Amino acid sequence: MPPSSRPLALNPRDIFRVWLRYFAVFRKSLLYGVTVTVTQPLLFLLAFGFGLASLIPGVDYRGVELGYREFVFAGIIAQALLLQGYFEGAFGSFVRMYYQRVFQSVAVTPVTLREVLWAELLWDASRASFSALVIAGIGSALGILDPWSWLRLVPVVVVGGLTFSALGVLSAAFARTIEELNYPQYFLVFPMFVFCGIFYPIANLPVWIQPVVQLLPLAGLADLVRSITLGLPFQWGSLTVLLVWFVVLVPAAHRAMTRRLVK
Numbered sequence: 001m002p003p004s005s006r007p008l009a010l011n012p013r014d015i016f017r018v019w020l021r022y023f024a025v026f027r028k029s030l031l032y033g034v035t036v037t038v039t040q041p042l043l044f045l046l047a048f049g050f051g052l053a054s055l056i057p058g059v060d061y062r063g064v065e066l067g068y069r070e071f072v073f074a075g076i077i078a079q080a081l082l083l084q085g086y087f088e089g090a091f092g093s094f095v096r097m098y099y100q101r102v103f104q105s106v107a108v109t110p111v112t113l114r115e116v117l118w119a120e121l122l123w124d125a126s127r128a129s130f131s132a133l134v135i136a137g138i139g140s141a142l143g144i145l146d147p148w149s150w151l152r153l154v155p156v157v158v159v160g161g162l163t164f165s166a167l168g169v170l171s172a173a174f175a176r177t178i179e180e181l182n183y184p185q186y187f188l189v190f191p192m193f194v195f196c197g198i199f200y201p202i203a204n205l206p207v208w209i210q211p212v213v214q215l216l217p218l219a220g221l222a223d224l225v226r227s228i229t230l231g232l233p234f235q236w237g238s239l240t241v242l243l244v245w246f247v248v249l250v251p252a253a254h255r256a257m258t259r260r261l262v263k
Helices: 012-028 030-054 068-099 102-107 113-141 154-174 178-195 210-214 217-229 236-261
Strands: 059-061 064-066
Touching (some): 012 030, 030 068, 030 113, 059 068, 064 068, 068 102, 068 113, 068 154, 068 178, 068 217, 102 113, 102 236, 113 154, 113 217, 113 236, 154 178, 154 217, 154 236, 178 217, 210 217, 217 236
Antiparallel strands (some): 059 064
8 A cells, every 4th residue: 555545554563664674774783883882981980980989978858868979870870871862863864865865765665654653753762771771770680779670661761762762852853954854953952961960969069040940851750760770669750751851752753854854
């Protein structure tokens, strides 16, 4: 059946086939792909989780005294989802759209453009989730995080990966050149990276900025990761914040990229 005759239908099998196409390309340069996916969070982990942790005895997080290594380990899991998800979604999808024209090429097959874009989002989120789960697995293996907590973390990691991948795809949909992707990177991604409680508690910030930061998706994600991996009380408010961003960004990214490609 031609794509135009089923505009509202989504075929999960076709989405998975496009995802497999991305995986096949990734597998051809597997060493490079794994290196760029996990090196950055591992470097942050070594620098802050082991280097800086030796200088900071502990932090007060929501009234609970935590070792700094435990605190920052969990934060780097969330940080990996932000950076890996955004950069793969933004720069990866822009290259595939503008330079390689992968979306347009696949969309002339029986696979619809909507299915191609869902596969894009899932692939970007897969790269981000893999990076985050590697860090979680290391923390569990070393006894820094709750044993096997990385398994309980999977649903939150997937939602977080999709959220930040969607932010990247949304940015790519509006960027006229690849250089313009630096605007959301410097004005949204990096501010979240430094202010959303990855390396220090949000309570250490000035009082007037704390409510703003708490509404950002990375802050909610970091709270959820710490709740799951450190055995802390579950933060339902943080879950609400993350889900709101997820519900807004994922369909918005899909619609914006569709409008960009269908002219």
